[in-house]
Amino acid sequence: MATAPNLVVAGHPGVARKLRGTGWFPVVFDVVSASQLRDLSKSGKVGSSAAFVFAPWFDEDLPGAGVAVLANGLARAGFTVLVHADFTERGEVFDPKVVTAAKKMTMSDLLAAVGVVQPEPQSELQPEPPPEPWTVPGSPPARPAIEARVLPQRSAGAEAAPRPVLMSSEEWQRRPGTARVNTQIVADAAQASPVGDSVEHGIVIAVASAKGGVGKTSTTVRLAVLTAKLLQKAGRTGSAVVVDANFRQADVARYLNLKSPTILDLLQAPGALSAQAVRHNLAHVPEVGLYALLGPPDAVSVDPSTVNSTLYRRILTALRQTFDFVFVDTPVAEPYKRTFADLILPEADAILVPLEANRVTLEAVRSWLSAITMPQHSRVPQVSAEKIFMILNRARPDVECGPEEVMDRLRGWRFVGLIPEDEGWIRAVNNRQLMSQRFGPDLERTLRGILRDVSGDPVFEGLESRRPDGVKESLKKLLTPKLS
Known part of the structure; x- marks a missing residue:
């Protein structure tokens, strides 16, 4: 029988899932x-027999709480630490006591490094698979490919596979080797979200552009409103949220009145950054x-x-823990601006670029x-081109640079839709009647297709959201002037 400590994986949900799946660890x-590590330490749930694993995407979001400070302090306190x-x-x-992996x-090897003592392997067992990387250098922990991603539907009856459940404080105290730890890992700071053993991850869709005035906010709001309406019809009310991260020129509030x-x-708010506190302190549009x-x-x-x-x-x-869809309106996305480089590039599952x-x-x-997908300087985080989706916004049939030329000039980049100029939408925004604005069938088909391509969620099926005649033909039909 193997023995193992409790385990804390900091900075890589994928590694945490794999290690949890081995069944070797109590939790x-x-x-x-x-900040989450601090809160977990203060909860007393970790136990005196514990190991800590620090992966590359650990967020050093508190002053004086870098990985070296935390790892060295934990190792000197007698914990097993792997970095x-x-x-x-x-x-x-x-510190020499810290194991560098x-x-x-x-x-x-990973199990042995964190203190798991396994039984001797039997001779008839198959060889172990070759070593795997923790993560691709310069990339966040891998998530399922966007094209194949189908988000969980809250109304579905299927349950997730069972996994170890966190115990109450009384149960922890009754387990051998899991007495409360009084050592506070990091100094007090603003409260952060509580740590859970199982976290549901929604999809983050950012709308970004290196130039202002291309309709970022209107595109973000349109997609968020339609998503909320479709989720409401599907019995998944309250599963969409829009975030105004353009905090120096915040316009989402004006669009939504x-x-x-x-x-x-x-x-x-009390407990400001816990998942439930964040949800309870959001603005709400009950109509959709x-x-x-x-x-x-x-x-x-x-x-x-x-x-x-x-x-x-x-x-x-x-x-991510309480919503299926998180839409983010961004400031002008210059590669070296911190909001874009430190927030949108690493956090977004999909980046929609209106043109x-x-x-x-x-x-x-x-x-x-090119700058954000093939960076020449380490200051610009690399983002996979697979995350980027192009949208021709406010398109008109009476301009020389038409949709085919736009796509030819950006050959190799993935186009997912064309949003024609819509005077009705502009009037609805100006008159603060956006919630009563109906999406025309062509516009709704386009938006559904964009969302379907980005998320893979079946809620966006319908109205022939995935057209059989190709993107260019779809664009031509949308821009063809209607005969009176």
Whole structure:
């Protein structure tokens, strides 16, 4: 019989799932940040017999809580600590008691490194699979491919496979070797989301562009409103949220005719960044079941020391737990701007890029896409081109640069739809009647197709959302002037 400590995996949900699936550990905790690790430590649930694994995407979101500080402190306190080789390569110095792991390890090596004593293998057993990488350098933990992704439907009766359940504090105290730990891992800071053994992850869809004025906000709101309506019809009311991350020029509230609560109100709420507290402090559009995290009411209200990309990353982590779809309106996405580089690139499962039919700006778009997918400088995180989806927005039939030319100039990039210019939408926004605005069949078909391609969720089927005649033919039909 194998013996093993309780395990905390910091910074890699995929590794946590694999180690949990081995069945060797009494419990496996999955945390993504220093603030979550702090809260887990204060809860007393970890136990005195515990091992900690630090993976490359651990978020050092508290002052003085870098991986080296945490790992060295835990090792000196008697815990088993394993850190990924990336941390030593970036110059971190670790206590000799800290184990530095290779980038590729077999499961048996990883188990041995965190203190699992396994039975001697029998001679007839098959050889162990070759070592696997913890993660691809420069990329976040791998998620299922977007094209094949089907999000869980809350109304479905199917249950997830059983996994170890966290025990109450009394049960923890009764287990041998799991007495409460009084050591506080990191100093107190603003409250963060609580740590759970099982976290449901919704999909984060960001709408981004390197240029303003191309309809980012209107595209974000359109997609969010239609998604909320379709989810409501499917019995999944309250499963969509839109986040205004353009916190210096927040316009989502104006589109939805909402004023509060805003992100500033959320920060004043008790337990501000727990998943339930975030959900309970969102603005709500009851007509369609859409929730919204509104930005600050004006640029003067923004304190960059509190309202920044780190805060939004923690909020997105919480929103993933309680929503199936998280739409994010972004500021102008210059590659070196921190909100884009530190929030959108690593956190978004899909990045929708609205375009305008302008030959000059299309060349700039191509350069921008190259900068974020094939970075020449380490300051720009790399993002997979598979995450990027192009939309021709506010298209008109009376311009020289038509949809075919747009696609030819951006050959090789994936186009998922064309949104024609819509005067009815503009009037509805100006008259604050957006919720009563009906989507025409062509527009709804286009938006459904975009959402279907991005998420793979069957809720977007219908109205021939996946057209058989190809993107270019679809664009031609949408732009063909109707005969009177």
